Amino acid sequence: EAAVTQSPRNKVTVTGGNVTLSCRQTNSHNYMYWYRQDTGHGLRLIHYSYGAGNLQIGDVPDGYKATRTTQEDFFLLLELASPSQTSLYFCASRLRLNYAEQFFGPGTRLTVL
Amino acid sequence: QEKVQQSPESLIVPEGAMVSLNCSFSDSASQSIWWYQQHPGKGPKALISIFSNGNKKEGRLTVYLNRASLHVSLHIKDSQPSDSAVYLCAVSSGGSNYKLTFGKGTLLTVTP
Numbered sequence: 421e422a423a424v425t426q427s428p429r430n431k432v433t434v435t436g437g438n439v440t441l442s443c444r445q446t447n448s449h450n451y452m453y454w455y456r457q458d459t460g461h462g463l464r465l466i467h468y469s470y471g472a473g474n475l476q477i478g479d480v481p482d483g484y485k486a487t488r489t490t491q492e493d494f495f496l497l498l499e500l501a502s503p504s505q506t507s508l509y510f511c512a513s514r515l516r517l518n519y520a521e522q523f524f525g526p527g528t529r530l531t532v533l
Numbered sequence: 534q535e536k537v538q539q540s541p542e543s544l545i546v547p548e549g550a551m552v553s554l555n556c557s558f559s560d561s562a563s564q565s566i567w568w569y570q571q572h573p574g575k576g577p578k579a580l581i582s583i584f585s586n587g588n589k590k591e592g593r594l595t596v597y598l599n600r601a602s603l604h605v606s607l608h609i610k611d612s613q614p615s616d617s618a619v620y621l622c623a624v625s626s627g628g629s630n631y632k633l634t635f636g637k638g639t640l641l642t643v644t645p
Binding site: 424451460461462463464465468470479510512514520521522523524525526527 | 534564565567574575576577578579582621625631632633634635636637638
C-alpha cells in the first residue's frame with residue numbers, strides 16, 4: 421500500500437512566524453497534494469504538483485507557498501503565519517494519470533497563536 | 534467549480550443496521566466518484582469508487598450512481614462499531630482526473 425508520511429505531526433507557532441510542513445511519499449507517485457481540513461469546510465486543496473520542480477495552484481492558495489524538491493518530497497511553507505491558518509493539514513499522493521485515487525498522510529495539526 | 538454536498542451530517546445507528554449515506558454533485562462531466570473513510574486522528578482512506586451509472590458492490594459496501602440526478606449513495610450492510618468514522622464523498626474532475634473535490638462528510642456512529 422502507498423506510504424505517505426508527514427512531519428511534524430503537531431506544530432504550534434505565533435502570528436507572523438515561519439512554518440514548513442514536510443511530506444514524503446515512497447511510491448514514485450507523480451502527483452502530490454496539500455489540503456487543509458476545517459470543521460464546516462471539509463478538505464480544501466491548497467497546492468499540488470505533478471513532478472519535481474512543478475507547482476500548481478489549488479482552490480485556497482492565499483498565504484501558502486509550496487515546493488516540490490524531488491519526486492518524493494513536497495513542502496508547504498507559511499511565511500507569515502496567521503491564526504486563520506490554524507488547521508489540520510494533509511498531504512496526499514496519486515499514482516498515475518486517469519486514476520483519481522489519492523493516498524493520504526496522517527496529517528499535521530498546526531496552531532497559530 | 535465543482536460542488537459536493539453530503540447528507541446527513543451525522544448519523545447514529547445500532548450495530549447490525551444498514552447505513553445509507555448520500556452525496557450530490559454539481560458537474561455532470563465529473564468522471565469518477567470516491568468514498569473515503571476517516572477515523573479520528575487519521576488521514577482519509579479510499580473505500581470504493583464508481584464511474585459508470587448503476588451500482589457496484591464490494592463486500593459489505595454498495596455504491597449507487599445516478600448521473601442524470603447527479604447523486605451517489607453509499608450503503609453499508611451489517612454495520613459494525615469499527616465502521617464509526619467520518620465518510621467523505623469525493624468527485625474527480627479536471628483533465629486526467631487530477632483533482633478531487635470533497636464534501637464536508639457524514640459522521641457515522643455505530644453503537645454496540
